[in-house]
Amino acid sequence: MTVGRLCRMTLFVGAIGFSWAAADDQTRRMPEYGKEQPPPPRSRAEVNALLTGAPATPGPLRPLHLVLVAGPKDHGRGEHDYPAWQKVWAGLLATADKVTVSTAWEWPSAEQLQKGDVFVFYQKGDWTPQRARDTDAILARGGGLVYLHFAVYGQKDAPGFAQRVGLAWQDGQSKYRHGPVDLDFGSARHPIARNFGKVRFVDETYWRLAGDPKRLTVVASGMEEDKSWPLFWTLEPDRGRVFVTLFGHHAWTFDDPLFRVLLLRGIAWAAQEPVDRFNALVWPGARVAE
Numbered sequence: 001m002t003v004g005r006l007c008r009m010t011l012f013v014g015a016i017g018f019s020w021a022a023a024d025d026q027t028r029r030m031p032e033y034g035k036e037q038p039p040p041p042r043s044r045a046e047v048n049a050l051l052t053g054a055p056a057t058p059g060p061l062r063p064l065h066l067v068l069v070a071g072p073k074d075h076g077r078g079e080h081d082y083p084a085w086q087k088v089w090a091g092l093l094a095t096a097d098k099v100t101v102s103t104a105w106e107w108p109s110a111e112q113l114q115k116g117d118v119f120v121f122y123q124k125g126d127w128t129p130q131r132a133r134d135t136d137a138i139l140a141r142g143g144g145l146v147y148l149h150f151a152v153y154g155q156k157d158a159p160g161f162a163q164r165v166g167l168a169w170q171d172g173q174s175k176y177r178h179g180p181v182d183l184d185f186g187s188a189r190h191p192i193a194r195n196f197g198k199v200r201f202v203d204e205t206y207w208r209l210a211g212d213p214k215r216l217t218v219v220a221s222g223m224e225e226d227k228s229w230p231l232f233w234t235l236e237p238d239r240g241r242v243f244v245t246l247f248g249h250h251a252w253t254f255d256d257p258l259f260r261v262l263l264l265r266g267i268a269w270a271a272q273e274p275v276d277r278f279n280a281l282v283w284p285g286a287r288v289a290e
Contacts, residue, residue, distance in 0.1 A: 002227065005040065007182065012273045023054065024072065024104065024167070024196070025284045025285045026285065027088070027091060027284025027285070028088060028091065028284040028286075029093050029153065029285035029286075030078075030081065030084055030088055030251035030255055031084055031088075031251075031252050032077055032078050032079025032081065032084065032233065032251060033077075033250070033252050034076060034077035034079060034250075034251070035076040035077065036078065036250070037076075037204075038250070038252035039200075039201070039202045039252070039256075040256055040289070041220070041287035041288055041289045042257050042286075042288055042289065043065050043254065043288070043289050044288050044289070044290070046258070047257045047258065047261070047282065047283075047286075047288065049192075049195060050100050050195045050196065050258065050261050051195075051261070051276075051279055051282070052195055053194055053195065054110045054154075054268065054276040056274060056278055057272070058097075058276075058277065059274065060185065061097055061098045061277070062098070062271075062273065063098045063099075063100070064099050064100070064117045064118065064271055064273070065099075065100045065101075065102065065115055065116050065117050065118075066093055066099060066100070066101050066102075066116070066117065066118050066119075066120065066267070066271075067101075067102050067103070067104055067108050067112045067116040067118070067119045067120070068086050068090055068093075068101065068102075068103050068104070068119045068122070068285070069086075069103075069104045069105075069106070069107065069108060069119060069120065069122070069123060070082040070083055070085065070103070070105065070123050071105065071106050071123030071126075072120055072124075073214070074124050074150075075249075077250070078167070078251045078252070079249055079250060080124075080149070080150060080248075080249065080267075081251050082122050082123050082124075084251065085122050085248075085251075085254060086103055086118045086122070088254070088285075089120075090103050090208075091136050092281055092284060092285070093267075093278075093281065094114075095280075095281065095283060095284070096099045096278055096280065097240070102116075105268070106123065106126075106214055106253065107131065107134075107189070108134075113134055113138065116138075116143065117142070117144060117194070117271055118141060118144035118146060118267055118270050118271045118289050119138065119143070119145055119146070119251055119278065120146040120148070120267060121138070121145070121146065121147050122148040122149065122151055122233055122248060123150070123151055123270060124150050124151075124153055125147075125150060125151050125152055125153030125154060125161070125168070125169070126153070126155050126158065127153075127154050127156075127157050127158075127161040127168070128155075132157075132160060132164070133158070134140050134163075135164050135251075136164070136238075137206065138143070138240060138260070139164070139238040139239065139240030139242075140238050140239060140240070141239065141240070142239040142240050142267075142270070142272070143240050144240060144241050144265075144267075144270030144271050145164075145165065145240065145241070145242045145243075145270060146242075146243045146244070146266055146267055147165055147242070147243075147244045147245075147248060148245055148247075148248040148250055149245070149246060149248030150169070150197075150248075150249075152165060152167065152168045152169050152246070153169045153246060154168035154169055154210060156169055158170035158171075158209075158210035158211075159210050159211070159264050161210075162164055162209070162210045162211030162212075163211070164237060164242070165235065165242050165244055166211055166213075166215060166216045166230075166233055166244055167209035167210065167211035167233070167244070168209055168210050168211055168212065169206060169209055169210070170209065170210040173209075173210065175206070175207055175208050175209055175224070175225075176201075176204055176205065176207075177204065177205050177210050177224060178204045178249065179202065179203050180200055180202050181200065181203060181205055181222045181231070181247075181271055182199075182200050182223070183196075183198065183200070183201055183220045183221075183222055183231060183232070184198050184220060184221050184228070185199075185220045186218075186220075186221065187224060188219055188220065189259050190217060190219050190232070191265065191269065191275045192265040192266055192269055192275055193219050193220065194241070194275070196242040196262075199224065199258055199274070201247060201253065201258075201259065202250065202252075202253075202255065203241075203247045203249050203250055203253050204246075204247070204249035204250075204270050204274050205222050205229070205231060206231075206246045207224045207225070207227075207229040207251040208229075211228055211238060213234065213254070214264070215235065216230055216234070216235055217233060217234045217235070217236075218230045218232070218233050219232040219233055219234060219262075220232040220262075230274060231245070231246045231247065231264075232244065232245045232247075232262065234244065234266075234269065237285060241270045241271075241272060242267065242270065243266035243267070245259075245262065245263060245264070245266065245270060247259060252287070255285060255286055255287045256286070257282050257283065257286040257288055257289060258287060259285070260281065261279075261282055264278040264281055264282060267289035272287070
């Protein structure tokens with residue numbers, strides 16, 4: 001049985017409350033966690049509860065071209081592992097029906113900028129006037145943008161970057177913390193947040209970012225300095241869509257099935273597709289307690 005066939009089977013059973021995946025599918029898991037101990041795996045029941053409400057069968061699927069953009073590592077083992085993520089998630093996303101995945105180093109090629117439907121950035125952000133023009137063109141034609149963790153680094157023009165993606169890291173102003181985070185979805189009614197309430201992760205938060213939070217649709221937030229700050233959000237500038245998650249410091253976060261639910265929904269939403277389109281990809285290689 002092919003991986004793609006396995007994924008399609010998982011999508012069907014997952015939609016009605018059951019799911020399974022090959023426990024030894026290591027090619028769909030991040031290869032290195034570093035010296036720190038990862039948090040406990042999620043229970044299968046917990047994951048299935050979050051998938052409740054998905055359609056029993058997928059509807060007509062529009063062909064999608066996803067572009068995964070990475071860059072050189074800038075942290076230690078198991079942290080900010082952009083190259084490993086690109087390899088693992090290119091393989092994972094390529095198993096979905098009617099999906100073409102291409103990869104880019106540092107920035108998409110001219111051809112990718114023309115043909116890509118959704119661009120997923122996981123790298124140390126680097127904002128330049130040319131990248132601003134490219135981003136504006138993607139949004140103007142209705143394309144999708146997804147930013148993970150330090151991809152929101154605005155370099156010398158954080159306010160300009162924030163104008164396109166909502167909020168951006170600004171040197172000398174923004175703050176960070178590693179450790180447990182209670183992700184609060186509050187009264188969020190966004191489809192990405194369906195069935196979520198409050199969930200604990202172990203990752204890194206950013207706050208005091210450049211930009212105006214009032215422009216955002218906040219999907220989830222967290223407390224720092226006795227104040228609630230956006231950690232997951234969406235934005236709809238022009239005809240396009242933007243989804244941002246500030247999580248992704250630790251490699252283990254990408255193997256957390258609850259984070260996968262959120263990220264896969266965010267990618268589908270940015271593509272202007274139903275958020276459950278990639279439910280099958282929650283399971284392969286995920287850290288799930290049996």
